[in-house]
Amino acid sequence: MALQLYNSLAREKQIFEPINPDDIRVYACGPTVYNYAHIGNARMAVVFDLLVRVLRHLYPQVTYVSNITDVDDKIMAAARDSGEPINAITEKYTRIYNEDMAALGVSAPDIQPHATTHIGEMIDLIEKLVERDHAYAADGHVLFNVPSYPAYGGLSGRSRDEQIAGARVEVASYKKDAADFVLWKPSSEDEPGWESPWGRGRPGWHIECSAMAEKHLGLPFDIHGGGADLKFPHHENEIAQSCCAHGELHDQGGFARYWVHNGFVTVDGEKMSKSLGNFKLAHDLIEDFPGEALRLTLLSAHYRQPLDWSEDKIQQNKKTLDRLYKTVKDLADVADAPDATLGDEFLQALCDDLNTPKALSVLSALAKKAQETRAPQDKAALLQAGALLGVLQSDPDEWLGYAKGGASGDHSDIDALVAARHQAKQDKDWAKADALRDELSALNVVVEDTPEGPKWRFNA
RNA sequence: GGCGCGGUGGCAGAGUGGCUAUGCAGCGGAUUGCAAAUCCGUGUACACCGGUUCGACUCCGGUCCGUGCCUCCA
Numbered sequence: 001m002a003l004q005l006y007n008s009l010a011r012e013k014q015i016f017e018p019i020n021p022d023d024i025r026v027y028a029c030g031p032t033v034y035n036y037a038h039i040g041n042a043r044m045a046v047v048f049d050l051l052v053r054v055l056r057h058l059y060p061q062v063t064y065v066s067n068i069t070d071v072d073d074k075i076m077a078a079a080r081d082s083g084e085p086i087n088a089i090t091e092k093y094t095r096i097y098n099e100d101m102a103a104l105g106v107s108a109p110d111i112q113p114h115a116t117t118h119i120g121e122m123i124d125l126i127e128k129l130v131e132r133d134h135a136y137a138a139d140g141h142v143l144f145n146v147p148s149y150p151a152y153g154g155l156s157g158r159s160r161d162e163q164i165a166g167a168r169v170e171v172a173s174y175k176k177d178a179a180d181f182v183l184w185k186p187s188s189e190d191e192p193g194w195e196s197p198w199g200r201g202r203p204g205w206h207i208e209c210s211a212m213a214e215k216h217l218g219l220p221f222d223i224h225g226g227g228a229d230l231k232f233p234h235h236e237n238e239i240a241q242s243c244c245a246h247g248e249l250h251d252q253g254g255f256a257r258y259w260v261h262n263g264f265v266t267v268d269g270e271k272m273s274k275s276l277g278n279f280k281l282a283h284d285l286i287e288d289f290p291g292e293a294l295r296l297t298l299l300s301a302h303y304r305q306p307l308d309w310s311e312d313k314i315q316q317n318k319k320t321l322d323r324l325y326k327t328v329k330d331l332a333d334v335a336d337a338p339d340a341t342l343g344d345e346f347l348q349a350l351c352d353d354l355n356t357p358k359a360l361s362v363l364s365a366l367a368k369k370a371q372e373t374r375a376p377q378d379k380a381a382l383l384q385a386g387a388l389l390g391v392l393q394s395d396p397d398e399w400l401g402y403a404k405g406g407a408s409g410d411h412s413d414i415d416a417l418v419a420a421r422h423q424a425k426q427d428k429d430w431a432k433a434d435a436l437r438d439e440l441s442a443l444n445v446v447v448e449d450t451p452e453g454p455k456w457r458f459n460a
Numbered sequence: 461g462g463c464g465c466g467g468u469g470g471c472a473g474a475g476u477g478g479c480u481a482u483g484c485a486g487c488g489g490a491u492u493g494c495a496a497a498u499c500c501g502u503g504u505a506c507a508c509c510g511g512u513u514c515g516a517c518u519c520c521g522g523u524c525c526g527u528g529c530c531u532c533c534a
Contacts, residue, residue, distance in 0.1 A: 028534095040534055229533050233531045263534095272534095302474075305473085306527075317483085323483090358475075360483070361481060363482095433494075446496070448497070449495080
C-alpha cells in the first residue's frame with residue numbers, strides 16, 4: 001500500500017518513494033535537554049513514533065534517528081541558575097525525557113545521538129563550508145553566508161529579502177549579510193567549549209542536526225521531521241548547510257527528500273509555549289492520567305492540525321479507551337489468530353498522511369465487528385490496529401481496574417461487602433443490597449452483576 | 461507588513477462535487493430488582509456573501525473571525 005505524506009518542501013501530499021526500499025532512513029529533531037518536556041514537545045515524539053511504526057509495517061527495515069541537543073545557551077543558563085554542572089543537567093533531563101516518552105508509548109529511536117559527541121563531525125562540516133566559500137570566520141565566529149546559497153528559503157517559502165525585512169533582531173556587526181547565521185561561536189573560559197580551527201568554542205544550533213543526520217543516515221535520506229516552528233530557521237539552515245557542504249546548490253532535496261512537520265499543541269487556541277507559561281509537562285500529566293489516554297489524545301487530531309489541549313479531552317479519550325478495553329476483555333476467550341493481517345481500511349487511513357482520526361473511526365468499527373462476530377481474525381484485526389497506533393496493548397483487567405494490584409493490596413473488606421451484598425440479593429433484601437452498593441461506591445468500587453456472579457473493580 | 465493554516469452538529473474531529481464519518485455527551489427503547497455493560501433507534505453540521513454547476517459543506521472570488529512563522533521555540 002502506498003504511503004502518502006505531506007511534504008513541506010513541495011507543499012503538497014506526495015506518494016512516498018523511498019531512496020532504498022530496503023532501509024528507510026528517518027531523522028527527527030529531538031529536545032534540548034535543560035528542563036522537562038511539555039506535551040507539545042511530546043506531540044512530536046508521538047507523531048514520529050507513529051510514522052516509524054507505519055514505515056516498519058510497510059518496509060523491512062527502518063532506521064530512525066532522533067537527537068539530544070546537549071549543548072546550548074539555555075542549558076548553560078539553567079546550569080548557572082541551578083548551580084548544577086551542565087552534564088548533570090543534560091543527563092538528568094535526557095533520562096526523564098526518555099522515561100516520559102516511554103510512558104506515552106514512544107519506542108526509543110534506533111539511534112539517539114548527542115550533540116556533544118559529534119563536535120568533530122560538526123567541525124568537519126564547517127570546514128567544508130568554509131572551503132567552498134559558503135562560510136567565513138569573523139570575530140571568533142564562523143558564519144554561514146546565506147547569499148551563497150541561491151535556493152535558500154525554499155522550505156519556509158520566503159525569499160531572503162522578506163527575511164531581512166522581517167528581521168526582529170539586531171544584526172551583529174561581524175555578519176556579512178543580515179541573514180547569515182552562526183555555525184561556530186567562541187566560548188569563554190567558564191563556558192563549555194571545544195578546540196577548533198577557529199579557537200575554543202561551541203557549535204551553533206543548526207549544524208548539529210546536519211552533522212548527526214549525515215553521519216548516522218548518509219545523504220540524502222528519506223524523511224526529516226520536527227515541529228512546524230522548526231521549519232524556519234532551523235530546518236531551512238540545515239538544508240543550506242548540508243546541501244552547500246556537498247555542492248548541491250539547486251536540489252533542496254539533496255539533504256532529505258521528505259520534510260514532515262507536526263502542528264502545535266495549543267491551550268485555549270494559543271500556542272503552548274514556555275514564554276506564555278501555558279504549558280503542561282508530560283512528566284506531570286503521566287502522574288495524573290494513563291499514558292495511553294494521553295497518547296490517544298495526541299493522536300485524536302490530524303498531526304498537521306493544531307491540537308487544543310484540555311483535561312476534558314483527555315477524559316474523553318480515556319473513556320474511548322475504556323470502551324475499547326471492555327471489548328477486548330469481552331473477547332478474552334476468543335482464540336488468537338496469529339496469521340491474521342491488518343485490515344486494509346485501517347492501514348489505508350494511516351497511509352493517507354497519517355490520518356489518525358480516520359484510523360480511530362476504523363478502530364471503533366473493528367471493535368464493533370469483533371464484538372459482534374467474536375471471530376479470531378476480527379479480534380486480531382482489532383488488536384493489530386491498536387498495536388500499530390500504540391494503544392490497546394495493556395491487560396484489559398489492569399486497565400479497567402479488575403486487577404487489584406497484586407499482593408500489595410488487602411481487599412478483604414471490599415470482598416466482604418461484595419459478598420454481603422450478594423447474600424442480600426439472594427435474600428431479595430433490595431434495600432440492604434443497595435445500601436451496600438452505596439457503601440462500596442464510597443470506596444470507589446463498582447460492582448457489576450454478571451452471570452458468573454458479582455465482579456468488582458476500582459472506578460478508574 | 462510578508463508568508464501560511466483554519467472556521468464542520470452540545471463538545472472533539474475526519475472527509476467528500478450528489479450517497480450515515482467516527483468518538484464523547486444527550487435523548488428514546490430493549491434488557492436489568494437497582495446498577496454496569498451490551499443491543500436497537502435517535503441529530504435537516506459544514507462562518508458570511510457572491511460565482512461556477514443539473515447539483516457545493518466540498519471548486520472559484522470576496523468578507524469577517526481565529527491562529528502560526530518571520531532567527532528562543534516541538
